[in-house]
Amino acid sequence: xxxxxxxxxxxxxxxxxxxxxxxxxxxxxxxxxxxxxxxxxxxxxxxxxxxxxxxxxxxxxxxxxxxxxxxxxxxxxxxxxxxxxxxxxxxxxxxxxxxxxxxxxxxxxxxxxxxxxxxxxxxxxxxxxxxxxxxxxxxxxxxxxxxxxxxxxxxxxxxxxxxxxxxxxxxxxxxxxxxxxxxxxxxxxxxxxxxxxxxxxxxxxxxxxxxxxxxxxxxxxxxxxxxxxxxxxxxxxxxxxxxxxxxx
Numbered sequence: 001x002x003x004x005x006x007x008x009x010x011x012x013x014x015x016x017x018x019x020x021x022x023x024x025x026x027x028x029x030x031x032x033x034x035x036x037x038x039x040x041x042x043x044x045x046x047x048x049x050x051x052x053x054x055x056x057x058x059x060x061x062x063x064x065x066x067x068x069x070x071x072x073x074x075x076x077x078x079x080x081x082x083x084x085x086x087x088x089x090x091x092x093x094x095x096x097x098x099x100x101x102x103x104x105x106x107x108x109x110x111x112x113x114x115x116x117x118x119x120x121x122x123x124x125x126x127x128x129x130x131x132x133x134x135x136x137x138x139x140x141x142x143x144x145x146x147x148x149x150x151x152x153x154x155x156x157x158x159x160x161x162x163x164x165x166x167x168x169x170x171x172x173x174x175x176x177x178x179x180x181x182x183x184x185x186x187x188x189x190x191x192x193x194x195x196x197x198x199x200x201x202x203x204x205x206x207x208x209x210x211x212x213x214x215x216x217x218x219x220x221x222x223x224x225x226x227x228x229x230x231x232x233x234x235x236x237x238x239x240x241x242x243x244x245x246x247x248x
Contacts, residue, residue, distance in 0.1 A: 033117040034247045038148040038198065042110030043206045047072070048176045055107020059087035062113055063104050068150050068196055068244075069113025070217040071207075072228075073106060076167040076179050079228050080108055081196060081217045088219060090226035092166040092184035100219070100226045112198050112207035112215070114150040119242035126236050131229065135214045138199045143213075147246055148200035153193075153216075155239035160188045160218055162227030185230075192221040195229060199243075 046052040055074035059082055062069060069082035078091035087104040128137045138151070163183040173179050197216035198207055208215045216229040 035117055035149075035244045036115040037246045038112060038114045038150065038200070040110070040112045040203065040207050041071075041108070044110055044209070045206070047076070047109045048173065048179060051173055053109050053173060056109055057111050058105060058107045060104035063087050064115070066117060067113055067115050068152070069111055070196055070198065070215060071108035071111035072165050074109050075169065076109075076165040076173070076182075077169075078166070079164050079217060079226060080106055080111070081219055081226060082113060083194070083196060083219065088223070088226060090164055092164045096184075098164060098184070098186065098225065098227075100223055110207065112203075114198075114244060114246075116150060116244040119152065119244055122241045122243050124236035124239060124241050128236050130233050131214075131216070131231050134232075135212055139201065139213050142199065142243070142245075143201050145245070146201070148198060148203055149246060150244045151197050151199055151214075152242050153195040153197070153239050154242075155234065156190070156192050157188070157239070158190065158233045158235070159231075160191060160193060160229060160233075161231040162186045162188070162218060162225075162229055164227050186225065186227055188220070188225060191225075193218045194221065195219075195232070197229075 041057045053075045062082060063085045065085045067082055067085050071080050073080055073089055078089050081088045086102055087106055088100060089103045089106045090098050090100045092098055128134050163185050165179060166184045167179055167182045195216050195218040197214050199214050200208060201213050204210045218229050219226040
């Protein structure tokens with residue numbers, strides 16, 4: 001009985017705890033190396049038209065390594081970026097400056113996130129050089145998949161126009177113009193940036209605007225500047241594009 005296959009296997013496991021550890025590692029690793037589906041919380045239209053300004057999700061509940069997401073700060077007091085589990089919040093200062101901090105306890109009235117186990121690089125053709133051509137390229141390349149996904153850009157940008165929402169406390173929001181009139185605008189030239197975006201052809205007014213398939217936030221390489229991207233200009237040779245297509 002002591003020489004059965006079952007006994008021999010048990011003996012090896014007892015003598016070699018490293019084998020046990022490796023088996024456990026292999027059992028749990030795949031979930032973390034996969035790209036999970038995109039998860040929206042709330043909706044842009046509910047915030048802009050129905051006055052849903054209070055936070056529905058707190059970022060520390062999502063802030064694990066490999067998780068990426070974007071949205072506004074609750075009550076539209078700033079912009080949020082979840083980058084590989086790090087929760088950044090950017091708020092405007094009265095002197096035209098901004099503050100960028102890591103604040104995991106920040107909350108969002110609407111948010112979109114995805115756990116990414118593997119980024120795939122996609123070559124950018126030369127004709128992609130700004131926000132509109134990036135939107136068009138992603139739509140042409142990936143719309144047939146009919147699945148939302150995160151993407152990121154990294155590199156040197158000729159110029160980037162961003163804004164921070166900065167609605168005064170107690171302000172009622174009954175439409176986008178009520179919020180946008182308080183936006184603080186920033187312009188960055190010849191800057192190294194990391195950008196996180198989400199693409200979808202069926203989430204307009206949920207996590208993309210009604211006239212776009214992408215929603216993009218940017219943070220500078222030195223982590224001193226951040227915001228919602230209104231426009232960007234770049235040379236394809238200077239920027240890398242990565243996508244996180246969910247596993248099927």
